[in-house]
Amino acid sequence: MSFDADVIVVGGGLAGLSAGIVSNREGLSTLVLERGEYSGSKNVSGGRMYVHALKKLVDIQDAPLERPIVRETYLFRCGSKEVTFSFYDPDSRNSYSVLRAKFDPWLAKKAEEEGVLISYETLVYDAVREGGGVTLRTNRGDLRAKLVIEADGVTAGVSRYLGVRRLDPDFLMLGVKEVVRPEVLPEEGEAKVLVGFLNGLLGGGFVYVNKDTLSIGATVKVSSLQKEKVLAREITEDLREKMGIKGEVLEYSAHLIPYYGFDNLPPLYAPNLLVTGDAAGLLINDGFVIRGMDLAIGSGMVAGQAAKKVLESGDATKTQVYEEMLKESFVMKDMMTARRAFQLMNSERLFKTYPDLLCRVMSRMFTVEGERRRLMDVVREELAGYNLTLSQVLRDLIKVM
Ligand SMILES: Cc1cc2nc3c(=O)[nH]c(=O)nc-3n(C[C@H](O)[C@H](O)[C@H](O)COP(=O)(O)OP(=O)(O)OC[C@H]3O[C@@H](n4cnc5c(N)ncnc54)[C@H](O)[C@@H]3O)c2cc1C
DSSP states (O other): OSSEEEEEEEEEHHHHHHHHHHHHTOOOEEEEEEESSSSTTOOOOOOOOEEEEHHHHHHHHTOOOOBBBBEEEEEEEEETTTEEEEOOOTTSSSSSEEOOHHHHHHHHHHHHHTTHHHHOSEEEEEEEETTTTEEETTTEEEEEEEEEEEOOOOTTTHHHHHTSOOGGGEEEEEEEEEEEEEEEOOOSSEEEEEEETTTTTTTEEEEEEEEEOEEEEEEEEHHHHHHHHHHHHHHHHHHHTTOOOOEEEEEEEEEEEOOOOOOGGOOSSEEEEOGGOOEEEEOOEEEEHHHHHHHHHHHHHHHHHHHHHHTTOOTOOOHHHHHHHHHHHHHHHHHHHHHHHHHHHHHHIIIIIIIHHHHHHHOOOOOSSSSSOOHHHHHHHHHHHHHHHHHHHHHHHTTTO
C-alpha cells in the first residue's frame, strides 16, 4: 500500500504544529491537516501561556505574546465581601498573556518556514486502520499514513473513529471567554483568579491583561451548568459586571476543556496512533495555574520524536514508546504532581465553602465589638458551622501543595 506521508498530524493547533515541526526535523515526511481557514481560527483560550516548552521548540523573540504576567491576583468572593491576595514580580518572564488568533498563525508560519506542509480547510471526519497504516477520510478525499499524530483537541475525533475511546461528559468542563476593550486598561500584565464569583456554579473565573484588551472568562463543570440551568453567555456578562469592567466586547467564545486528571487519562497511544494535547486530556488546573498550552506543545514535541522511533522500528503499530517518552517529560511528571489537586478541584468545598469561610473569618478579624476572640478560636467556630475540622482543611491544603 502506498502512503501519502510517513506521519499525518490531525489538527493544526499548538499540539499539532509542535508535533509537525519536530516530526519534520526528525526527517519524516509530515503533513498537518487543519479544518480551519488558518491555524488559530478555531482556537479559544483564556490566554496565559507558560513559555518554557515553546522556548525549546522555536525562537520566541518575535512571538506575538501580549504581556508578561508580572502580577498574580486571587480574589475570593462571598456576597458583597471580597478577599484579595496579590503577588507582584516586575521581572517575571515565565508566562505571557496570548491571543490564539494571533499566536497560532505565527507558529504555523514558523512551521511552514521549516518545510512543514499544512493543509488548511481539511476536515477529518473518519479514520480506519488498513494496509499497515491509517486511512483518514477528509472533505478533500482519503489520505493515508503509516502513523497518525492526533492533535484535534478535546473531542478527540480520531481516537473515537478508530474505536480507541468514547467521550465522557463527566471529564469535561466548559470554558467561556470574552475579549473586551476596556475603558481603563491596567498598565502591566496581570492574571486574576476569581473564586466564588459564579453564583454557585462549580468552577472558577479568570481575567488576563493583554496589550490592548482583557480576556475575561470562566471554566465550569458541565454537570454543574446543567444542574443550575445557567446559560453560558450569562456567565461572562455577570463576571464583567461583578469585576466592574466596562468596555466594548470584541469577541465571545465557548469551548470544552478536558478535565481528566492523571488517574483517568484516556489512552495516549494505540496501534498507528499517538495522541497529544487536549485530545489526550492533558490539562492541569491545580488551583494556582491553568495549563493546557504548554502541555500541548510539550506532548506534541514528544510525539514528533516518538514518531521517528516508531517508524524506525519498522512496525507502526508498536507505539507504546510514546507513552514511555511522555512519562520522562515534564508533561506526565506535572500531570502526576497535580493528581491530588484534581480531586480537590472537583469538590464543592473549594468553590463554595472555602470562599465563604475565608470571608467570614476575615470579617470577624476586622470587627471589634467589645470582647475579642483569638483568631484560632474564630477559625474553629466558623469551621464547626460548616461541619469541617482543621485537619480536613489542612488535608485539602496539602493536596494543592
Ligand atoms: C476558555 C479557555 C481558557 C483556557 N485558558 C488557558 C490558559 O490560560 N492557559 C493554558 O495553558 N491553557 C488554557 N486553556 C487550555 C488550552 O487552550 C488548551 O489546552 C490548548 O489549546 C490545547 O491545544 P491543542 O493543540 O491540543 O488543541 P486545540 O488548541 O483545540 O487545537 C486543535 C486543532 O485541531 C483542529 N481540528 C479539530 N478537529 C479537527 C478535524 N476533525 N480535522 C482537522 N482539524 C481539526 C482545530 O481546528 C484546532 O486548530 C484554556 C481553554 C479554554 C477553552
